[in-house]
Structure formats: structure tokens, C-alpha cells
């Protein structure tokens with residue numbers, strides 16, 4: 085099926101007035117698009133909700149732009165620098181340790197100078213049946229020498245191939261490093277050939293080969309370890325000697341390259357330890373910090389045992405940067421107010437909106453409130469689709485309705501998956517970039533993992549918060565997770581109140597430490613979401629727009645790191661849940677994740693603690709209210725989708741007021757794994773009393789405070805009855821008091 089579309093991405097998620105943002109567009113079924121900028125007000129198309137709303141903004145870029153379909157060059161690989169030492173080799177030995185994950189998927193290049201179009205050069209590869217093969221070509225004739233026996237998936241092998249140009253002899257060795265697989269024995273094959281010069285103009289690549297000068301192909305799935313190149317045919321003994329990390333002096337003069345995958349893990353550089361210093365570059369973010377064939381399970385960090393982490397895991401569906409040319413370049417007007425915006429693209433029936441935040445001018449705030457847009461969460465979920473996600477219907481408790489965006493995501497795996505997806509080879513997607521189309525990060529997108537009614541999550545659910553902020557008339561700035569990561573406490577100190585989105589799930593160490601420090605020096609934080617402050621992430625030190633997560637349990641997770649691979653490659657920090665890293669969400673914001681369910685939401689019942697004078701301002705005008713939020717467009721209630729609870733053992737401050745607790749959740753709501761230490765029968769709503777959202781308030785040192793709704797659905801109730809309802813009233817009451825500069829202090833003798 086070919087589907088027409090317009091899509092694209094921006095080079096930034098957050099841009100300041102006076103700066104420039106570029107939009108890269110691809111289209112099928114259209115040769116030109118009309119473009120303009122809109123301010124995004126609400127992306128909810130549910131007629132029962134506040135209504136889809138956006139405001140065109142005159143920026144000077146309005147007009148028609150030619151577009152064409154662009155190729156997205158997915159597939160990770162390494163590129164060695166151009167050098168006659170590699171490309172001019174006549175006799176050689178290539179050797180590498182491999183752990184293939186999809187042998188037999190297609191021909192997969194391991195290393196060499198092969199040009200698939202010129203049919204020249206040499207390459208060690210796995211053929212279409214997964215058989216190790218040495219291929220040589222002189223531009224006329226192509227010769228293959230194959231081991232004759234396919235590699236077993238997820239088993240380690242040493243592969244070594246040599247060519248002696250003088251004698252014309254080819255050799256190939258395929259040696260399983262563990263002999264568990266039936267019939268898997270070392271194989272040595274030889275063949276004599278007559279070929280002209282192999283000199284290739286194609287670059288020396290690992291895990292891919294050149295197709296044309298503009299395009300690579302032949303991508304490999306799996307791990308590679310300790311690749312070596314020598315300038316003559318080596319003996320078996322010499323090959324054995326080169327397997328280690330120390331180059332035997334007798335072989336040093338024949339060693340052309342020996343890439344050390346355990347070096348410079350946090351960068352895109354792959355150092356060559358040979359005298360030639362032919363340092364390679366990693367393209368499209370193959371997974372680094374991976375255990376190699378020598379990993380003993382005695383160390384879990386690549387810094388502690390680098391020699392056991394000399395592997396890189398490549399995927400044919402890795403993508404960092406689609407690399408399309410800019411279609412629209414927007415110099416952001418110096419007077420454009422901070423807010424959530426989108427580039428709107430229309431061609432006939434086709435349309436798309438590429439969102440971006442306009443932050444306040446650098447170093448300044450233009451309002452006392454900051455909306456902290458959860459750009460990390462948006463990226464983490466980027467392109468999550470119900471289609472390949474085979475438990476989507478079980479989780480949602482209903483049949484999934486596919487949208488055109490779902491079909492497009494499914495038809496374009498080269499646009500890359502979310503951090504919830506697995507690669508084609510079953511390994512987890514641990515890096516997500518925003519330099520590629522993300523079709524669910526859009527106003528108007530309906531998610532299969534939202535509740536009945538509007539069915540919104542992530543980016544689009546956050547427009548409910550924006551819509552409500554607009555309804556209050558209060559001026560606010562929009563800043564993103566990336567701004568918070570880069571500027572930390574300085575950014576937060578410019579604001580009196582920070583309002584989060586509906587799902588502030590992903591926090592780097594810098595982000596979390598900044599929020600906690602600001603909270604403790606008088607900051608006022610309104611968490612209008614659930615499943616907050618949950619996973620640690622890393623941003624890359626030099627590559628913009630990409631984040632990393634290492635999923636390990638117990639936790640709600642759709643994949644699990646391989647043993648020994650839970651350390652973030654971008655920064656060397658241990659990955660996982662903040663709960664397992666000593667900073668459970670309860671210790672940051674009073675409540676933390678306990679359950680999720682994607683059918684309907686529920687309401688909160690007010691607690692006796694909510695009558696504490698400390699909470700009087702929150703319930704101003706609601707003194708007689710007992711039930712909060714038994715309405716809303718996200719499942720019909722304010723408590724739902726993903727819900728969080730207070731827990732003193734996990735760090736909820738002892739003085740925190742639990743203002744209300746939700747009840748009556750459905751069987752679709754199931755306790756999260758980290759709450760279950762032994763397998764119990766009552767893990768669903770209705771049978772497990774832990775399954776509830778807590779509405780939490782507590783004062784922090786320095787006159788600050790935290791208000792946390794503990795629920796993704798909360799924001800979907802704000803617009804009910806034209807914003808005149810108890811959810812909106814509570815939220816507005818909190819905002820009003822939090823904006824008042826007088827310290828929020830817990831008076832002695834008040835409450836507990």
C-alpha cells in the first residue's frame with residue numbers, strides 16, 4: 085500500500101525569538117504545499133472537548149513551497165576515513181567477532197570496501213541465508229567464498245577472511261566461540277581465484293556497504309566486536325594473536341586497522357588503535373556500551389571493564405538524522421510571544437503540522453509562569469504505534485481504531501520507532517531522535533493508549549493544559565525539557581510557578597536535580613499529570629535532539645536491556661527508573677506511578693486531610709464538594725490513563741496532604757510491576773486498593789510548594805462546562821496562590 089502524505093520535522097524543538105528554525109518536509113502525492121505558522125491552542129478534535137483550535141500568525145513565510153518525497157537513510161554503520169591503506173589493499177585479512185541477530189534477513193555487510201554498484205572491492209558479509217562469505221570484485225568479475233554453513237542467531241563467532249593477490253588464494257574461517265549449537269563446528273574453506281586489481285573508490289565501511297556515492301545499503305543486524313584489518317593474508321596463529329586488544333609487535337607493521345569499540349563510547353568516534361589511526365565515525369547511532377563475547381558478568385559498567393564491552397550493536401532500522409534539505413526557513417520574529425506553535429502544511433486533502441515551542445528570549449522570562457513542555461516524553465513516544473505493538477488491544481481493553489498516521493508509521497519503519505518499540509531484531513530501541521518525522525507528536529493525533537472520549541496522550545494531551553492556561557488569561561512562557569536540561573536551575577529561577585504537562589515521565593539527572601533544587605528554594609510546582617518523574621534519560625553531549633533510555637526492571641517496560649547493558653552510553657550514568665536510583669517520584673513530587681489503564685477514568689473522593697486549613701486556598705469556593713472530577717473528555721473522569729500515589733516509604737514528605745484519592749478504577753487498570761514483589765492474584769482495579777490516584781500538596785523549604793494531580797486524565801477535565809467545574813477551580817485556586825509571592829509556609833499547629 086502506498087499512502088500519500090505530507091510530513092517533516094524541525095531542526096529544533098525550542099527556539100527563541102530572533103533565532104531561526106528550519107523545517108524539513110517530505111511529501112507523496114503533492115508537489116507543492118501551502119505553509120504558514122499557527123499558534124497551537126488545542127489539538128483535541130473531540131466534539132465534547134474544548135475543540136480543535138489554532139491561530140494563524142503572520143511571520144512572512146506564508147506561501148507555497150515545492151516539495152518532493154525524501155528518502156530516510158535508516159541503518160547504522162561505521163565509516164572509516166578515506167585512505168589508500170584501506171581502499172588500495174590488494175592482499176589482506178579481515179577479521180571480526182560477530183553476534184548476528186537476523187542472519188538470513190538479506191545480505192548483510194560486516195566490513196570492507198565493497199561498492200554494490202561498481203561491483204568492486206572486497207567485503208566480509210553474511211549472505212541472504214546467513215552464511216559467512218568473502219566477496220571480491222575487480223569491476224568485471226565477482227567471486228564469493230562461502231563457509232557453507234549459516235550462523236545461528238545470537239551466538240558468537242569469529243570470522244576471518246584473507247586474500248593473497250600473488251597466489252590468488254582466498255581463505256575463510258568461521259569459528260563458533262561456544263559450541264552449544266548442534267553441528268556448529270569450526271569451518272575453514274579455501275579457493276583459488278584470478279582477479280584484477282580490487283582497488284575501490286568506495287569508503288571502508290563496517291555493518292554496511294556503499295550502493296552509490298550518495299547511498300549505503302547491506303545493513304547488518306547484530307553485534308560486531310574487535311574488527312581488524314591486516315595488509316597480507318595471515319596464518320591461523322596470527323589471526324588468533326590479533327583477537328586480543330594488544331597488538332603483537334611482530335604483527336604491528338602488517339596491522340592496517342584495529343577499531344576499539346570500548347573507547348570513546350559516549351561519542352560518535354570509534355578509535356583505531358593501530359599505528360595508522362584510521363578512526364571511524366559511527367553513523368545513525370548504533371548501540372554502544374554493549375557486552376562482548378568475553379563479558380563475564382563480574383562488572384556491569386563499561387567503565388569498570390572496558391575490555392568486556394568491545395561490542396557495538398547495529399540495526400538496519402537505526403536512525404538519527406533523516407538529513408533532508410530545509411523546505412521552510414523561519415526567522416522567528418523578535419516580538420513573537422512564547423508559546424506552542426506549529427508549521428502548518430496543506431496540499432489539497434493532505435495536511436500536517438510540525439510543532440515547536442517558542443521559548444522566551446535567552447536569559448529572560450516574560451511571565452511569572454512557565455509551562456514545562458514534556459519534549460522528552462514526546463520524543464520517547466515518537467512513532468509509537470498500535471500496529472506492531474501486539475499487546476495494544478489487551479492494554480486498551482478494546483479494539484484499536486487505526487488512524488491514517490498509524491498506517492503511515494507502519495509503512496515507514498525507516499522513520500524510526502519510539503523508545504517503547506523493539507528493532508526488527510527484537511532488541512530495544514534505546515535512542516530516539518527528533519530529527520525525523522514523529523507522526524504522533526501532532527495536534528489532532530488520537531492515541532490508542534488514551535482513554536475513551538478524546539483519547540489523547542503526550543503532545544496532544546498537553547494541549548489541554550495549554551488550552552486551560554489560555555482560558556485563565558494568565559501570561560505564561562513555554563520552555564521544554566531540552567531547555568531545562570541545558571540551563572538547569574537558572575532557567576527555573578526566572579519563574580514563580582512551573583506547570584508541567586500531562587505526562588512528565590522522562591528526566592535527565594540535570595533536569596531532576598534542577599527541579600528538586602528549585603522546589604527547595606521556594607519554587608512552586610504544579611504537576612498536572614501522571615507517571616511523572618519516572619525514567620532517567622541521557623541527552624547526547626554533542627549530537628542535538630537525541631535522548632537515550634536503558635530500560636531495566638522491575639518497571640513498566642516493553643523491552644528489557646540485555647544483562648550488563650543498563651548503563652547509558654551517552655553519559656555513563658546507570659539507566660532505569662528513578663525509583664531504583666534513590667529518587668522515587670514520591671520523593672520529588674509526592675506521588676509516583678502505581679497503575680495504568682486505557683479504557684475509562686474515574687473521580688477523586690475528597691479526604692479529611694483536605695479540610696486542613698493549609699489546604700483551604702485549594703478548595704476555595706468548593707467547601708461542600710466531596711467528589712472531584714467525575715467528568716471529563718479523557719475517559720469521563722479526572723483520574724485515569726496513568727495514575728500516581730503517595731508513599732511515605734518512597735519519599736512522600738510526612739507533612740504532605742493527600743487531598744483526595746480516586747476510586748472505582750476498572751479491571752483495565754493493573755498494578756505496575758515495581759509495586760509487585762511476588763505474583764499476587766489481585767492486580768487490577770476493583771480488587772486492589774493500591775490502584776488509585778492521590779491528589780497531593782505539600783509545602784517545601786523556602787516558601788515553595790508542590791501540587792500534584794497524579795493523573796494523566798486531569799487536564800482532560802479542565803474545560804468541562806466551559807471551565808466552570810471543580811477540577812478547573814482547584815487548578816486555578818492553586819495557580820492563583822502559587823503566583824502570590826508571599827511564602828507558602830506550614831504554620832505551627834496547623835494540620836498534622
Ligand SMILES: [Fe+2]
Pocket residue numbers: 587589615726
Ligand atoms: Fe508513560
